Amino acid sequence: MRTVGIIGLGYVGLPLAVAFAAEGKRVIAVDSDVSKLEMLDAGRSYIEDVPSEALSKLVRAGEEAGTAGDAAGGSILPTGRYEDLSAAEAILICVPTPLTENREPDLGALVGTCERLSKVLRQGQLVVVESTTYPGTTRERVAPLLEASGLVAGVDFNLAFSPERVDPGRTDYTLRNTPKVVGGITEACAARARELYEIVCEQIVPVSSPEAAELSKLLENIFRSVNIALVNELAMLTDRMGIDIWEVVEAASTKPYGFMRFEPGPGMGGHCLPVDPFYLAWRAREFDLATEFIELAGKVNQQMPYHCVSKAQRALNDIGLAVRGAKIALLGVSYKAGVGDMRESPALKIIELLRELGAELCYHDPHVPSLSELGMESVELQDAVRDADLAIVVTAHPSVDHEVAIEGAKVVLDLRGVTRGIDAHNVVRL
Numbered sequence: 001m002r003t004v005g006i007i008g009l010g011y012v013g014l015p016l017a018v019a020f021a022a023e024g025k026r027v028i029a030v031d032s033d034v035s036k037l038e039m040l041d042a043g044r045s046y047i048e049d050v051p052s053e054a055l056s057k058l059v060r061a062g063e064e065a066g067t068a069g070d071a072a073g074g075s076i077l078p079t080g081r082y083e084d085l086s087a088a089e090a091i092l093i094c095v096p097t098p099l100t101e102n103r104e105p106d107l108g109a110l111v112g113t114c115e116r117l118s119k120v121l122r123q124g125q126l127v128v129v130e131s132t133t134y135p136g137t138t139r140e141r142v143a144p145l146l147e148a149s150g151l152v153a154g155v156d157f158n159l160a161f162s163p164e165r166v167d168p169g170r171t172d173y174t175l176r177n178t179p180k181v182v183g184g185i186t187e188a189c190a191a192r193a194r195e196l197y198e199i200v201c202e203q204i205v206p207v208s209s210p211e212a213a214e215l216s217k218l219l220e221n222i223f224r225s226v227n228i229a230l231v232n233e234l235a236m237l238t239d240r241m242g243i244d245i246w247e248v249v250e251a252a253s254t255k256p257y258g259f260m261r262f263e264p265g266p267g268m269g270g271h272c273l274p275v276d277p278f279y280l281a282w283r284a285r286e287f288d289l290a291t292e293f294i295e296l297a298g299k300v301n302q303q304m305p306y307h308c309v310s311k312a313q314r315a316l317n318d319i320g321l322a323v324r325g326a327k328i329a330l331l332g333v334s335y336k337a338g339v340g341d342m343r344e345s346p347a348l349k350i351i352e353l354l355r356e357l358g359a360e361l362c363y364h365d366p367h368v369p370s371l372s373e374l375g376m377e378s379v380e381l382q383d384a385v386r387d388a389d390l391a392i393v394v395t396a397h398p399s400v401d402h403e404v405a406i407e408g409a410k411v412v413l414d415l416r417g418v419t420r421g422i423d424a425h426n427v428v429r430l
């Protein structure tokens with residue numbers, strides 16, 4: 001396989017493009033967002049896990065090779081034209097699969113992509129869907145849309161589903177050493193998809209169908225969502241009981257079998273956990289089954305920002321202050337440590353609730369320079385906590401020294417357990 005096409009150059013697609021190009025493949029990288037294409041053309045990465053230097057070399061090589069170029073060596077050609085994909089032997093679809101306002105699957109981007117792809121699809125190409133979705137999407141939605149080309153899935157072109165398992169910011173498990181699940185609509189489709197991923201992954205896990213592959217991804221995310229909800233519910237209970245949840249989790253984690261550690265926090269963020277489980281909940285209704293665990297976990301996790309704000313209120317009350325007019329610094333606003341991704345971040349809800357209560361807010365986050373829609377910009381840590389009535393550790397980035405907050409703010413509310421082991425009178429934990 002010499003040329004790989006990738007549609008959707010976000011958190012999933014761009015690292016994939018770099019991985020294939022790093023293995024000497026020519027990557028035709030398609031996105032509909034002109035601003036992203038401009039950044040790529042300038043060799044500028046907008047994904048923290050992808051360094052600009054490596055990217056710009058590959059893009060330069062791609063521009064030199066062009067669409068029809070056959071120069072040896074890896075390269076990336078950023079383009080908005082689906083027509084350029086005709087040169088690819090395999091095409092990976094990595095477009096967003098969000099929820100609608102009614103919390104139902106929004107397959108708009110996926111459908112739009114398939115419609116455009118069907119106009120340029122060639123005999124013999126392999127198409128793999130990587131976007132997370134409900135079981136049945138590849139066979140029931142993607143295949144018919146691509147067959148508008150006049151080609152038949154599984155006969156004239158290969159079709160498979162392979163879920164992306166990337167964990168942004170993580171360095172111990174990468175695309176290379178994380179096993180890759182693959183399910184094809186025929187055995188030949190699965191075999192070709194396997195051949196493709198063997199270029200960039202050490203271990204391929206074949207399953208018997210795209211449906212099994214689609215559901216395996218949802219199971220992984222539902223597992224996390226349910227377990228996070230469980231420990232969050234216990235955190236709300238231990239708060240009333242006067243027991244330290246962190247100590248409890250720590251103690252339970254010493255069991256060498258039958259227990260897996262999950263930590264409480266201000267709620268679930270990111271593109272996956274707050275969204276993906278509801279793809280299955282929606283699909284399950286078609287089969288007359290209400291997936292209670294999914295709904296319950298969603299409900300508990302959505303309560304967490306409210307619980308955290310009520311803790312903030314109590315922390316201020318204990319030093320004789322009201323939220324109205326209090327100076328509150330949020331430390332870390334992205335949805336997880338070490339990255340700048342704000343999607344569904346619980347910090348957004350916490351900011352909204354504290355603003356409604358009349359707090360004077362500022363934030364420090366080395367990964368999020370500004371929250372323009374909220375009219376806020378990150379301020380230096382020292383400046384954020386100096387004279388703050390309350391500092392709230394919403395997301396604990398490893399590069400932030402939280403002891404500075406303990407020294408600067410009247411009270412620190414730690415929602416991530418990073419102050420454990422620090423003996424300070426002015427710290428309150430979740």
Ligand SMILES: NC(=O)c1ccc[n+]([C@@H]2O[C@H](COP(=O)([O-])OP(=O)(O)OC[C@H]3O[C@@H](n4cnc5c(N)ncnc54)[C@H](O)[C@@H]3O)[C@@H](O)[C@H]2O)c1
Pocket residue numbers: 007008009010011012013030031032033036094095096097109110112113130131132133164165166167168271272
């Ligand atoms: N971010 C993660 O950690 C992660 C992990 C596993 C799976 N996923 C899944 O992977 C998929 C992509 O997620 P992401 O985080 O990379 O999204 P993203 O929003 O970062 O990137 C998607 C890209 O697709 C582009 N796009 C949208 N419609 C398009 C179209 N019709 N044609 C061409 N390009 C189009 C967008 O401009 C964007 O650049 C989703 O289904 C998501 O659930 C994400």
